[in-house]
Amino acid sequence: MKKNIIILVSVILGLILLRYGFSAIMQFKMAQSMSKMTAPPVTVEEVKTDSVRVKVPSPARVLSEHRVDVVARVSGFLTKSYFKEGDYVHKGQVLFEIEPEQWLYELQQAKASVEDTRAKLIYAEKQLKRTEILVKKDYVSKASYDQLLSERDALKSQLALYRAKLSDAQRNYGYTRVKAPVSGRVGMIETTVGNFVNVSGEKLTTIFSSEPMYVTFPLSAKTYAYFLKVDKNNLKTPRKVELYLSNGDKYEYDGVQDFQDNAIDQSSGSIILRATFKNPDGKLINGDYGSVFIFSNDTIDSPIVPQTAVLENPQGKYVYKVVDDIAKMTFIETEGQSGSNWIVSKGLNAGDKIITGGLQKVTANQPVKVVTKEELAQSENEQKDDKK
Structure with missing residues (x-):
């Protein structure tokens, strides 16, 4: 009797394991299939x-x-402009004019000073040559000759100074005509005609090459x-x-x-x-x-x-x-x-x-x-x- 019970229990357990094992295998295969499908x-x-x-x-x-700000290099009232905003301009082309009268006057003064000093120097050279001859003949003292030589040399130095001032005056007068420093397209006019401009770096316009x-x-x-x-x-x-x-x-x-x-x-x-x-x-x-x-x-x-x-x-x-x-x-x-x-x-x-x-x-x-x-x-x- 006891032996039959053991056999019966074993059969039941086997059936249970078989059922769940088959179910697990089926679930695994279904999971594999679903995985492939998805x-x-x-x-x-x-x-x-x-x-x-x-x-x-x-x-x-x-x-x-090149990106260049165009600025005034001398002071004065802006009297003219020679371009339209957005124009293409060439290097050296005149863009603005600053009133030239004051700078023309200084230029003329410098020229006059050079001419006056040059004339005095020519006269001093002639005097020196004449005196040199007289010194050799003892008609004039050596001290007088040295005085004329000193005056001649002073006039030479003075002429060099006036020539430098003339060069500066010519340059300043040239700056009254504001020119394009590079070729390119000009931008907006920042300072219009009629305004006073100076050399503080105030921008007149900008050129972009x-x-x-x-x-x-x-x-x-x-x-x-x-x-x-x-x-x-x-x-x-x-x-x-x-x-x-x-x-x-x-x-x-x-x-x-x-x-x-x-x-x-x-x-x-x-x-x-x-x-x-x-x-x-x-x-x-x-x-x-x-x-x-x-x-x-x-x-x-x-x-x-x-x-x-x-x-x-x-x-x-x-x-x-x-x-x-x-x-x-x-x-x-x-x-x-x-x-x-x-x-x-x-x-x-x-x-x-x-x-x-x-x-x-x-x-x-x-x-x-x-x-x-x-x-x-x-x-x-x-x-x-x-x-x-």
Whole structure:
């Protein structure tokens, strides 16, 4: 009897274990099936290494080569202006006139002083020669001769002084006609005709040269060091720079980077570079903003990934690398662009597989289903149809 009870209990326990074991197996298989069904379809590409020319974007500002404030160099009332605001003026062109009468009077005085002193000097020279003959014959004392010699030398010094004053008067009179110090486009008139101007530095107007034009832009110290590494054998060749205007249009002329600052800005960690551009049509205007791409002179072998495969969050740029059908979030570091690709300096190796399509439904550390581009497009179209 006792033996039968033991057998019965064993059978019951076996049936219970069999039932729950079968249930667990079924649940596991269903979970696997559901996982495969819910894994989002994605396309992947294998990371490749290529010989690339580095291309780095940066915000930029357009500046004139010459930015000159036009100021008065003599005092007086402004009597005339010879240009319209916004005109293109040439170096040496007369822009304003300051009342010339006072300075003309000083010029005439200086000329008269020079002429008077020159006449006195000529007379003194003649007297000295005559006296020299008389001294030799003992008709005149040596002291008298020395007196005339001293007067002649004093007149020479006086003439030199008056000539210097004449030169100064001529220069001041010339300053009554205010001329353009450089060629360029003239700005607004800051002081109008009828006002008194002086030599305190008061601005009359400003001229901005327009050919060529400068474009300045910052690069991080890290990126600049990378350029030096890439171009280590070609550092003296100016780098090509492309400019995009504030409206987004690409400027038709390429520039060359011909200057870099001599220090890193400690507050921003960047260095200022400058490129020079032709501006024959005057499209580039001082103070305008835009953006540039600067290109390395040489190429470098580096992994590249499509820009569309790279995402970004507060921690930095990242991609989803596929490992055993699982999407792994992988942070990367980039050093500029090459065409439509990012140049990767850290985080990926050649042969890694990254997700390039279907990223919007990918979750880190979750399964994905690798499909072709055609299959992904078909799946997305079916989902659109289901929503209708």
